[in-house]
Amino acid sequence: MSEVAIPREVQVPLEGFVGEVLGALGDAVIGVERCDERRGFARIDPQRTVEVARRMLAMAGTRLATATGIDVRDGIDVLYHWCIEPQGVVVTLKVLAAGPEMTVDSIAPVVPAANWIEREMHDLLGANFRGHPDMRRLILDDSWPEGVYPLRKDFDQVRDRPPLPPAPPAPEEALP
Amino acid sequence: MINIGPFHPLQEEAEFFQLYVDGERVVDVDVRISYNHRGIEKLDESKTFDQVPFVVERVCGICSASHPLAYVQAVEDIAHVQVPERALYLRTIVNELERIHSHLLWVGLAGHFLGYNTVFMWAWKYREPILDALEVATGSRVNYANCKIGGVRRDMTDEQLKEIDRLATESYGPVEMLTKAVIDDPVLHARLKNVGVLSKADARAYGATGPTGRGSGLPIDVRRDDPYAAYDRIDWQVHYEESGDVFAKAKVRLLETLEAVKIIQRAVRAIPGGEIDAKVQNIPPGEAVGHVEAPRGETFHYVRSDGSNYPVRHKVRAPSFNNIPTFKASCIGQEIADVAITLASVDPCYSCTERMCAAVDAESGRRMFDFAQLVKLSQEKTQRLRRQL
Helix, strand or coil: CCCCCCCCCCCCCCHHHHHHHHHHHHHEEEEEEEEECEEEEEEEEHHHHHHHHHHHHHHCCEEEEEEEEEEECCEEEEEEEEEEEECCCCEEEEEEEEECCCCCCCCCCCCCCHHHHHHHHHHHHHHHHEEECCCCCCCCCCCCCCCCCCCCCCCCCCCCCCCCCCCCCCCCCCCC | CCCCCCCCCCCCCCEEEEEEECEEECCCCCCCCCCCCCCCHHHCCCCCCCCCHHHHHHCCCCCCCCHHHHHHHHHHHHHHCCCCCCHHHHHHHHHHHHHHHHHHHHHHHHHCCCCCHHHHHHHHHHHHHHHHHHHHHHHHCCCCEEEECEEECCCCHHHHHHHHHHHHHHHHHHHHHHHHHHCCCCCHHHHHHHCCCCCHHHHCCCCCCHHHHHHHCCCCCCHHHCCCCCCCCCCCCCCCCHHHHHHHHHHHHHHHHHHHHHHHHHHHHCCCCCEECCCCCCCCCEEEEEEEEEEEEEEEEEEECCCCCCCEEEEEHHHHHHHHHHHHCCCCCCCCHHHHHHHHHCCCCCCCCCCCCEEEEECCCCCEEEEHHHHHHHHHHHHHHHHHC
């Protein structure tokens, strides 16, 4: 399933500071959806997420604000939001974790700020991050069943809610 | 060996921290969050664009002006809305009042952790008129229900603005006194300097925001860098410190509180008349991000629309989600007595989380202290320093 069709992008011209940032990523950028004064949205090559993250963090004034996972038809769309200060720019780099494995390379070894948010996307959406240093559960309780992802579109909060775990046994010794 | 928690009345809310200690030194930190996850992102997908602000202001009882503002800014970006000037000023006033009350709340709690209960009493006393000002401005002390897509919901009369100006101006003197008391106190210098140091490089790598980043020499502030509301129309300055310790973070917060009073005074005097609502009709398909400088740091929202009445995806990232992992960098190597204030120094507020802190022996895994005992240790250390000086 490696040859999943990557969504066709509208290629917009690179302009201004955001254009410089996206241009510096070279051919790792495979589609630019928006590029204006303070916002940029671009899609990057799923094979090169780590390289892109390393280059982004090396630029002056960048920090990873957070990432968003979206359940789309072809898998999970992972959006890394980078803020660049003092220009006040937010560049969103999208990478598709294509199904059925829904796996992309983790950027957490390079960018510590991605550690928690990748764990969160793994918990809630079932995206997998190859090479993540610590993929324990962050959001879901340990008793939550495997393979049930509450933020997926097909998860119904009433119909699909898993049963509560059994209550812990009552303490045996009486209170003084 | 008393377990206190998951819910403990010491601070507004927090997480489960496991500190691995070797003797008196912390060797590792593990954080577990989300004991009270409410699924707000999923819930928002079943709310209309107009309803979502009232849901997200309940993400946090303290940042209940910042979250809706970040969300509406994202939606306004999708819909290309030009928000009226007066609405921008009104948003600024409410957000700065929120910053004052949040920072004063933190100062009080930090004082309590250090055994300065007078500071706690003072800070919370001066916070009270600010909450009254918020009630004047929005009709409510929490959950202001003020922001809407395209503007704000309620206008303020001249009398209301004057009253807000008066309450904010009257709080300047006491807050200045509190700031000087903290900055000049030799015990606090000894207690907080070089404690819980977060280096500039670590702050950037962990994506620290707000006073946590600014205390570590990152001069970042969304209000200045990516101006929203009326922040680019008012003269004000960003405070930051280079040292990265708890003292720097405290100083940044206190100076910001004073700066917030000035912003409110200037906004109240410069506010233009006119409409307060752009009357947005429908939201076209698209996606956008919105971010706001909440009291604790940058609140980040992402919204995707498919042209229907409901957002397809709404991502909420509260500032503490980025700030709490910095403990990995700032707590390790600390004395146990310094942990309580280091943890408190980022003002951890993550409303999907639990309040509990345990210190575990690195070898045996035995649980040694809980959070109340850590606070007690911290207070005892202050007493010790006070006697020495």
